[in-house]
Amino acid sequence: MNEVKASMAGSVWKLVAKQGEEVSEGQDIAILESMKMEIPIPSESSGTVKELKVEEGDFVNEGDVIAIIE
Amino acid sequence: MFEKILVANRGEIASRVIRTCKDMNIKTVAVYSEADQNAPYVSLADESYLIGKPRVNESYLNIEKILKVAKESGAQAIHPGYGLLSENAEFAKKTEEAGLTFIGPDAKVISMMGDKIAARAEMKKAGVPIIPGTDEAVASADEAKDWANQFGYPVMLKAAAGGGGIGMQAVYNDEELEKAFEGNSKRAQTFFGDGKMFIEKLIVDPRHIEIQVLADKQGNAVYLFERECSIQRRHQKVVEEAPSPVLSEKTRAKMGESSLKAVQTLGYSNAGTIEFMVDDEENYYFLEMNTRLQVEHPVTEEITGIDLVEQQLKVAAGESLVITQDDLEIQGHAIEVRIYAEDPNTFYPSPGQITKLVLPEGEGIRHEVAVKGDSQVTPFYDPMIAKLIAYGANREEAIERLTKAIHEYEIEGIKSNLTMLKRVITHDNFKAGDTKTTFIQNYYLPTLTNH
Numbered sequence: 340m341n342e343v344k345a346s347m348a349g350s351v352w353k354l355v356a357k358q359g360e361e362v363s364e365g366q367d368i369a370i371l372e373s374m375k376m377e378i379p380i381p382s383e384s385s386g387t388v389k390e391l392k393v394e395e396g397d398f399v400n401e402g403d404v405i406a407i408i409e
Numbered sequence: 410m411f412e413k414i415l416v417a418n419r420g421e422i423a424s425r426v427i428r429t430c431k432d433m434n435i436k437t438v439a440v441y442s443e444a445d446q447n448a449p450y451v452s453l454a455d456e457s458y459l460i461g462k463p464r465v466n467e468s469y470l471n472i473e474k475i476l477k478v479a480k481e482s483g484a485q486a487i488h489p490g491y492g493l494l495s496e497n498a499e500f501a502k503k504t505e506e507a508g509l510t511f512i513g514p515d516a517k518v519i520s521m522m523g524d525k526i527a528a529r530a531e532m533k534k535a536g537v538p539i540i541p542g543t544d545e546a547v548a549s550a551d552e553a554k555d556w557a558n559q560f561g562y563p564v565m566l567k568a569a570a571g572g573g574g575i576g577m578q579a580v581y582n583d584e585e586l587e588k589a590f591e592g593n594s595k596r597a598q599t600f601f602g603d604g605k606m607f608i609e610k611l612i613v614d615p616r617h618i619e620i621q622v623l624a625d626k627q628g629n630a631v632y633l634f635e636r637e638c639s640i641q642r643r644h645q646k647v648v649e650e651a652p653s654p655v656l657s658e659k660t661r662a663k664m665g666e667s668s669l670k671a672v673q674t675l676g677y678s679n680a681g682t683i684e685f686m687v688d689d690e691e692n693y694y695f696l697e698m699n700t701r702l703q704v705e706h707p708v709t710e711e712i713t714g715i716d717l718v719e720q721q722l723k724v725a726a727g728e729s730l731v732i733t734q735d736d737l738e739i740q741g742h743a744i745e746v747r748i749y750a751e752d753p754n755t756f757y758p759s760p761g762q763i764t765k766l767v768l769p770e771g772e773g774i775r776h777e778v779a780v781k782g783d784s785q786v787t788p789f790y791d792p793m794i795a796k797l798i799a800y801g802a803n804r805e806e807a808i809e810r811l812t813k814a815i816h817e818y819e820i821e822g823i824k825s826n827l828t829m830l831k832r833v834i835t836h837d838n839f840k841a842g843d844t845k846t847t848f849i850q851n852y853y854l855p856t857l858t859n860h
Contacts, residue, residue: 348760348788350464374750374758374792376643 341384343406345399349373354395356406360388368406371399382408410726411435411486414512415479416454417500418490419469420779421796422702423450426488429718438482440475442468444787448779456482463789469493472500476507486510486725488718492791495701496523512725514679514700521675522698525569526607532695535674537667540686540694542609550590553608554583560610566590568597569605574644576600579611612694614845615686617641618653619699620668621709622681623720625730630672632665633709633717634739640833640848642756647826647849648833649705650744651712654804654842660691671698680706680721704747704796707775711743711800742804744811746830748795748820750786753829754857760788764822769814773800773807786823794825804842808834832856 349371356368363385371378389409393399413436416423427437427450439454444463451457458478461468468474470493479487487504489495495513498520504511513519521527526546529539541560546569547553557564557580566589568576576597580586590606598604616639624630637653638646652661668683682703684696706717715732724730750759766782775798780786786794799814801807815831833839838852845851 347758349758350788373788374760374790376758376792378757 340389341382341386341408342404343368343380343382343408345371345401345403345405346380347371347373347378348400349378349398351393351395351397351399351405352377354391354393355379356382356388356391358388358391362386362388362408368408369393380405382406384408410728411510411722413438413455413482413484414486414488414722415440415475415482415484416450416488416490417469417475417494418488418492419445419448419450419790420793421450421777422490422492422704423448424453424779425777426490426718427453429716429722432716433719433722435722438478438484440469440478442789444785444789447781447784449781450779458482463787465493465789470497472497472503475500476503476509479504479509480507484509486512486722488512488721489701491699491701491704496699498523510725512679512721514675514677514681518675518677519700522700523570525567525571525697526605528698529695531674532671532698535667535670537671537683537695538693540609540612540696543607546605546607550587553590553606554586556608557583557586563611563613565609565611566593567607567609568593568601568603569607570601570603571597576606577644612686612688614847615639615688616653616655616845617646617684617696618656618664618687618693619682619684619703620664621703621706621717622668622672622677622683623715623717623724623730623732624672624678624681625724626678626727627729628673629730630669630677631730631732631734631737632668633713633715633737635661635664636705636708637844638705639844639846640839641846642849646705646747647749647830648744648746648839648844649708650742650804650807650844651708652739652742654844656687657691660687660693664693667693667695671695679724680717704793705745707777707796707798708743708745711775711798712739712741713737714740741800741802742807743798743800744804744807744834745796745798746811746815746834747793747826748797748818748830749792749826750794750823751792751826752824753826756826758788758792759824760786761823762786763820765819766821767817767819769797769817771810771814773810774798774814775800794820808840829853
């Protein structure tokens with residue numbers, strides 16, 4: 340099980356992956372908006388999106404878990 | 410003249426406007442979000458009002474709230490700064506409807522220049538050179554492809570309501586265009602509420618040169634020469650200078666005259682900037698008009714000795730311009746660098762706590778700063794935290810002073826682009842005036858592999 344974490348503080352602009360979706364390493368899970376820039380948050384491993392911990396519009400701090408990949 | 414104005418902005422530009430107001434004995438009202446409670450501009454103003462939560466939609470873009478503060482505080486006018494509501498026609502209109510003066514042009518002009526398609530049409534009417542492109546929005550990727558094949562690649566896709574590089578992409582073939590069209594249209598819809606796209610020929614390796622204008626409500630207008638802002642990352646300016654290191658006197662005069670034609674056609678008043686792309690043969694093409702004060706306005710102030718904020722206030726108060734074109738001449742050279750809270754290698758934002766800030770001193774050095782030594786840089790706003798401006802009798806002296814100053818500059822606690830700026834301004838090609846829009850791509854990014 341791997342956690343996909345926010346690389347910096349910002350708000351969740353878009354959730355790219357859906358719960359239950361198969362994703363590969365490097366595939367974007369979410370896109371954050373920080374300081375008026377879109378920051379893609381990729382998965383570091385291949386697997387299934389077990390849980391999305393955030394919703395679009397949520398504010399996250401650096402290190403907050405965005406999704407769990409199994 | 411106004412006795413009290415509200416500054417509907419934040420950061421360095423709010424401080425900048427407040428300082429000129431102090432010089433003119435005008436009282437100032439600042440507005441701030443919860444994230445900006447300790448920002449320097451808040452205490453610099455005579456009065457400050459908390460207007461909401463950190464996100465801009467809940468504070469700095471809340472028109473009703475800002476107007477309520479303006480009325481309650483007894484302000485007679487609103488200066489919108491740049492960004493945020495500065496080019497929002499609805500805000501300008503509602504400000505006037507509330508019986509206050511909007512320090513900027515008429516809402517109709519803001520609206521027209523905010524729509525790139527309408528702006529192109531208006532400039533065409535004024536006889537200002539425009540880049541060959543579609544006069545109407547293109548309905549689909551297929552329609553865009555037909556145009557590109559008729560006029561030839563490369564082309565530039567642009568969001569009609571775009572800004573800050575969002576919704577804009579250079580494309581080189583049908584396949585790229587197919588992908589880029591939908592993505593950029595969706596992005597424009599999300600950011601600007603308008604997904605309309607248009608397409609134009611890509612001017613390869615151009616310079617970005619813009620003309621500063623000032624116009625009053627009586628129909629008088631002058632141009633305050635050009636700024637060259639070609640050095641950009643992610644389509645956003647990093648280094649700006651006045652005058653351009655390459656523009657001939659003849660082209661400068663022609664661009665100035667074109668800009669005045671634009672101003673007259675629009676019935677424009679207040680400060681404004683006409684942005685152009687300029688190719689190697691000094692052909693120039695209208696890019697867009699910014700109907701507000703610009704980030705890089707200090708370099709124009711340095712070479713002309715004119716306080717643009719003071720002029721904005723006077724014009725908005727109904728005074729006639731006392732400056733004529735014959736009064737204006739370029740004196741010396743000025744260069745501005747934008748200091749961003751970002752990783753200098755990836756250009757990714759770097760919000761966080763500043764633990765140390767050392768601002769250099771020296772002859773010809775000017776600062777416009779949004780932060781203090783203990784500021785928290787939040788992720789809610791633009792990453793620009795300061796501007797460093799160097800003035801010299803000529804370009805060489807300006808570069809020399811800027812180089813010395815930037816090596817003394819210290820920011821700790823967050824990442825900043827200081828190392829990038831140092832490499833740019835000390836680069837031989839920068840010194841030689843080879844400052845095209847591809848500078849970062851050609852001369853800076855390749856150096857990163859060695860570090």
